[in-house]
Amino acid sequence: MSRQPYIRPMSKTTWYMRNGRYKVYMLREMTCLLVGFYSFLVIFGLAALSSAERWNAFLASQQNAAMIAFHGFALIYFLIYQTFAWFELAPKAMPLQIGEKKLSDSYIVIAHYIVWAVLSAFIFWLAGVF
């Protein structure tokens, strides 16, 4: 008997098309583009704070159909693939055990949502949305 193990090839560039789970993972990882984009957008905003004219020009640069669509899309994408995904995974990295029992993951997830809601409300209040 001769051994001749067969190695199935795996594409280094398109492997994530193999199943739905991998596709969702890639969609999640792509959120980094949004994080980078908005970080730099804020940086440009900070630069524009040097004068009222520049700041208003910065605000005006956002006010067109393309940016409305982009921000809307980005918000939904980010919520699904970054915020909710992150909260979902958080209890895995930081499990809590009280006494003998492990605290159910859902408590930690819910705690994240509560903190998030409060913090978001605070930011909106600070920005004068209400």
Next chain:
Amino acid sequence: MAVAKKAIVWGLFAAGGTVSSFVFPALITLFFLIAVGTTPDGLQYEKIHEFAASFLGKACLFIVISLSLWHAAHRLRVVFHDLGVRKDKVVANAVYLAAFVGTAMTAFYLFLIR
């Protein structure tokens, strides 16, 4: 052998992921409000300038932006790897440099606002 330096970048990645997950939805919503022409009062020049000029405002902005940048940089590095780009050293240097430049810009512009 010892614990790899990746521990540092991963730590920043995790911190940035947490911060951005919590803060960015509100941030993007604000940009959306600006875009549709209903800029909230707090984002008018006087108010936002006052916020960015305060120590607390500066601290918050700096922490959120710098950590988020590191988060994005590290994840982008992994994305490149996952897409089959195997020059990890080059990719890592490029993305971390970008994050560093962004962080320096944040510090610089915040310093100018007073």
Next chain:
Amino acid sequence: MSKRQIELEVMRYDPEKDEAPWFQNYEVPCEEDWAILDAINYVKENIDTTLSYRWSCHMMVCGSCGMMVNGEPSLTCKTFIRDLPDKVRIEPLENFPIERDLVVVLDNVMEKLQTAQPYIIRKDPPPSDDKEYTQSRAALYKFKQYTMCINCMCCYAACPQYGLDQSFIGPAALALAHRYNLDSRDQGKAQRLDILADHDGVWDCSFVGACSEVCPKSVDPAAAIQQMKIEGAKEFWKQKLSGGKS
């Protein structure tokens, strides 16, 4: 009991004859309550005696019957006909070389399990002769989940990072290391992290989470790895601050 006709599409590979694997179809009259493993056993006993595959316990303890069932890494004795369509594709576990038919070569992960140093490491002397290491129930429950692993290697078949780079230590071995790191009797955490939080260790995992989703024993290796990353980060600063090696 009523029978159900299932078409099994089985990957075949004979290292002495075949250049590459190919598929062979078998019509199997299945009982409603059968697991996929029963259907494969039926083929072996009644249709084609040349089919090679591994199994032993038929009760989810030996961990030898892992295969791809319709593309999903599964324990075939735990995957039931009633949950599957009429046509089922069976392949050997993904990411492993095929020895023959449904049998894969596991040497690589067997070595990896060693690097986890899966035994209790003591710095202090053990308790005096007639005493045992005592452990509270709370301390046991901290790691109990990670002791449930049966080395079926479904998680490795699911892990894209292992598929892309076989030097990655991978889910089960890291979960196993974590199990000992969390054990209140153990003192080898720093020693394990030295290896497992280095290159090829925990950092190569990008938290796809696929390993945990397919694990038939709910071991949740992905969680173990994330926790080890946190521990690794702490250990890094500890080594730095104590001015130690780096």
